[in-house]
Amino acid sequence: MSGVVTGDAVVLGLQAARLPSRALAIFIDLVVVWVAYLLISVGLAVATSSLDDAAQMAMSIASFLLVLVGVPIAVETLSHGRSLGKLACGLRVVRDDGGPIRFRHALVRGAMGVVEILMTFGVVACIASLVSERGRRIGDVFAGTLVVRERVPAARAVPVPPPPPWLVGRFTQLDLSAVPDELWLAIRQYLTRARQLDAQVGRALAERLANDLVARTGTPPPPGVPAEAYLAGVVAERQARDARRVFSGPAPGTTAPAAPTPVSAQTPAPVPSYAPQPPSVPAVAPTASTPPATPQSPPATGFAPPA
Numbered sequence: 214m215s216g217v218v219t220g221d222a223v224v225l226g227l228q229a230a231r232l233p234s235r236a237l238a239i240f241i242d243l244v245v246v247w248v249a250y251l252l253i254s255v256g257l258a259v260a261t262s263s264l265d266d267a268a269q270m271a272m273s274i275a276s277f278l279l280v281l282v283g284v285p286i287a288v289e290t291l292s293h294g295r296s297l298g299k300l301a302c303g304l305r306v307v308r309d310d311g312g313p314i315r316f317r318h319a320l321v322r323g324a325m326g327v328v329e330i331l332m333t334f335g336v337v338a339c340i341a342s343l344v345s346e347r348g349r350r351i352g353d354v355f356a357g358t359l360v361v362r363e364r365v366p367a368a369r370a371v372p373v374p375p376p377p378p379w380l381v382g383r384f385t386q387l388d389l390s391a392v393p394d395e396l397w398l399a400i401r402q403y404l405t406r407a408r409q410l411d412a413q414v415g416r417a418l419a420e421r422l423a424n425d426l427v428a429r430t431g432t433p434p435p436p437g438v439p440a441e442a443y444l445a446g447v448v449a450e451r452q453a454r455d456a457r458r459v460f461s462g463p464a465p466g467t468t469a470p471a472a473p474t475p476v477s478a479q480t481p482a483p484v485p486s487y488a489p490q491p492p493s494v495p496a497v498a499p500t501a502s503t504p505p506a507t508p509q510s511p512p513a514t515g516f517a518p519p520a
């Protein structure tokens with residue numbers, strides 16, 4: 214699924230540029246191109262002053278086609294639809310399907326621009342842009358292109374409508390791991406714009422999205438639940454799971470498991486000592502036949518210490 218398209222087949226992501234911004238961009242481009250053309254014409258007039266009138270006329274026509282027609286075509290082709298004026302105004306030329314333009318698109322736009330912009334001073338282009346629903350001039354119609362706005366102001370985020378109260382908590386066991394992000398985005402876009410769609414178109418779109426969601430989850434919705442309510446309930450369950458995953462912490466009264474001590478920080482085990490020890494002499498208990506030894510007095514030497 215590439216995207217969600219409304220009942221009138223309008224792509225919501227593209228905003229067509231209107232006449233004021235397009236006129237300002239064309240004015241900037243014309244000023245730059247005419248200044249370059251005048252400078253080149255003066256240089257050619259000085260360089261070809263020695264030639265005859267026919268050669269000078271041929272050089273003038275060639276410079277006109279090259280500068281006023283060829284240069285805008287080359288710039289739009291190489292920049293994928295962004296000339297100097299469109300770059301300043303935040304505009305871009307794209308195909309009707311939103312893709313980048315090629316040489317043939319720029320060639321048709323440039324050829325038609327000579328007639329509706331240069332030869333009529335932009336009157337035809339202004340009338341065509343005012344009449345067109347998407348502000349296209351004749352060159353855009355023949356080339357199959359559209360001028361869109363690139364710098365769109367950021368829109369205020371629209372919250373997803375909550376599901377009915379009786380559906381809250383009904384999808385806690387639903388496996389949402391196989392649902393791709395593209396499908397979530399499509400469901401969110403539908404829920405935020407459901408009130409802007411036709412009732413029949415919105416119902417058909419909700420049923421298609423619900424069938425895609427059931428194919429991814431493998432679980433059908435409860436009997437009697439409308440497709441829109443089913444989508445809102447599943448989106449609410451996904452948002453609740455994301456919130457729990459981000460903001461949940463350890464449960465009250467529980468302690469987090471201690472982190473394992475690194476091997477380098479563990480206390481080394483005592484290394485057994487293998488140094489030789491002196492042999493131990495067993496103690497001999499005294500027996501009854503052997504009297505205990507008594508201390509002997511020192512032998513007499515006949516010398517008495519002075520009093």
